[in-house]
Amino acid sequence: MIKKVNVGEICLGMYIHELRGNWLEHPFWRKSFKLDDPKDLQKLIHSGVDEIWIDTNKGLDVTAVMVTEPAKESEFEPAKHEPEPTKTPLAVKKQISFDEELVAAKKIHTKAKKVVTSMFGDVRMGKALDVQGAVVLVEDIQSSIERNPSALLSLARLKNANEYTYLHSVAVCMLMIALAKQLKLSESQARQAGVAGLLHDIGKMAIPNQVLDKPGKLTDEEFNVIKQHPQRGWEILKASYQVDDVALDVCLHHHERVDGRGYPEKISGADLSLFARMGAVCDVYDAISSDRCYKKAWGPAESISKMTAWREGHFDEVIFHAFVKTIGIYPSGTLLKLKSGRLGVVLEQSKKSLVTPIIKVFFSIRANMYIPVEIVDLSKGSDSVDSIEDPFKWKLDVDRLQGIVE
Ligand code: C2E
Ligand code: FE
Numbered sequence: 001m002i003k004k005v006n007v008g009e010i011c012l013g014m015y016i017h018e019l020r021g022n023w024l025e026h027p028f029w030r031k032s033f034k035l036d037d038p039k040d041l042q043k044l045i046h047s048g049v050d051e052i053w054i055d056t057n058k059g060l061d062v063t064a065v066m067v068t069e070p071a072k073e074s075e076f077e078p079a080k081h082e083p084e085p086t087k088t089p090l091a092v093k094k095q096i097s098f099d100e101e102l103v104a105a106k107k108i109h110t111k112a113k114k115v116v117t118s119m120f121g122d123v124r125m126g127k128a129l130d131v132q133g134a135v136v137l138v139e140d141i142q143s144s145i146e147r148n149p150s151a152l153l154s155l156a157r158l159k160n161a162n163e164y165t166y167l168h169s170v171a172v173c174m175l176m177i178a179l180a181k182q183l184k185l186s187e188s189q190a191r192q193a194g195v196a197g198l199l200h201d202i203g204k205m206a207i208p209n210q211v212l213d214k215p216g217k218l219t220d221e222e223f224n225v226i227k228q229h230p231q232r233g234w235e236i237l238k239a240s241y242q243v244d245d246v247a248l249d250v251c252l253h254h255h256e257r258v259d260g261r262g263y264p265e266k267i268s269g270a271d272l273s274l275f276a277r278m279g280a281v282c283d284v285y286d287a288i289s290s291d292r293c294y295k296k297a298w299g300p301a302e303s304i305s306k307m308t309a310w311r312e313g314h315f316d317e318v319i320f321h322a323f324v325k326t327i328g329i330y331p332s333g334t335l336l337k338l339k340s341g342r343l344g345v346v347l348e349q350s351k352k353s354l355v356t357p358i359i360k361v362f363f364s365i366r367a368n369m370y371i372p373v374e375i376v377d378l379s380k381g382s383d384s385v386d387s388i389e390d391p392f393k394w395k396l397d398v399d400r401l402q403g404i405v406e
Helices: 037-044 096-122 132-147 149-155 161-182 186-197 202-206 218-225 229-240 244-253 273-287 298-316 317-327 398-402
Strands: 002-005 016-019 051-055 335-338 342-348 358-364 369-377 387-388
Touching: 002 273, 037 202, 037 317, 096 132, 096 149, 096 161, 096 202, 132 149, 132 186, 132 398, 149 161, 149 342, 149 398, 161 186, 161 244, 161 273, 186 244, 229 244, 244 273, 273 298, 273 317, 273 369, 298 317, 335 358, 342 398
Parallel strands: none
Antiparallel strands: 002 051, 016 051, 335 342, 335 387, 342 358, 358 369
């Protein structure tokens, strides 16, 4: 059946029968085609197309069914290089507020830390990897992100240098799921991405602690040892017989770069899978925005702006763009000065624009005093961003102000 759908309803696996709109003079689009490349999906979403007609006999239909069934055995069969087309389009699920989700998100974050610390600890001691707990955990994370992505993503920032390797894995898992959602991958693909994120650095458990936790710059020799972690991780995962090819691929290739200057295999561009390219972006963002044993964290907004400067050659453009859309230019936890002379911390992104997040305002610079807390949605236009501020300069604990720690 040929039917018209909204741009928000399209997903991988649909057969595009016809597109209508001014921009269609662009030679990029064929008249009819199967939508199976995530890059095409992103281009289509951002193209400003007026009308999309799909053929449900040749591809997927729009469905309002909630996808709640657990992972099927077949999802753990070897995956192809690129993800399978979406079997069931993502349904619109109930969104709740940041504060409402925070309670559940805190429990999930605590559980995640326990599961990963024990799983990675077992591997460090030479025990076999058991990923069963991890798969259940990823489903909890996925549900929380569906309800409100900002709550869990805010908690992902909370880590000290000692617990970095474990909580970095948890954070990359969360970022991968949120990015998969932004890229409109299916629910099972998002779950695969999450498991892959959780396990991507498992190979660091095969690296001696004195190198991994060295409180300073590594020598070339030490860095060569660290550079073995993708291959060592791949071997650990392969030996477990419990993970799919997506996790194996992300583990081996998360340090590759699109210009072929990464490691271990120096693979470039389109030869890198979508999931590996996603892993590279999520990994670097969380690494540079976290306190490390060898250097202090950059703030969330500063991290995004650094990555924007380095992105060429390192990251896939389309994926990086989708990543910025996922977490924002002013990600949750960023301290902002507003044109009104007030300070506020970003809680979450607004639907309208990347430059108008929802913030918790608490301080007046003019009066030099705390003011009653107010939640301001900058997309409503009552105020706007003047500058990004350094919490250290203002002696402020943004985590406490944001309400993510007691
Ligand atoms: P990691 O800390 O999880 O960092 C992951 C990746 O984030 C890095 O991969 C790099 O691409 C990016 N990254 C992290 N910090 C910076 C930074 O300050 N600037 C830039 N441009 N990129 C950054 P990479 O470089 O292959 O490092 C792999 C792992 O090696 C790191 O994982 C970390 O565990 C270790 N490592 C790297 N440099 C040092 C160091 O100077 N001291 C110590 N102790 N470990 C290091
Ligand atoms: Fe790594």
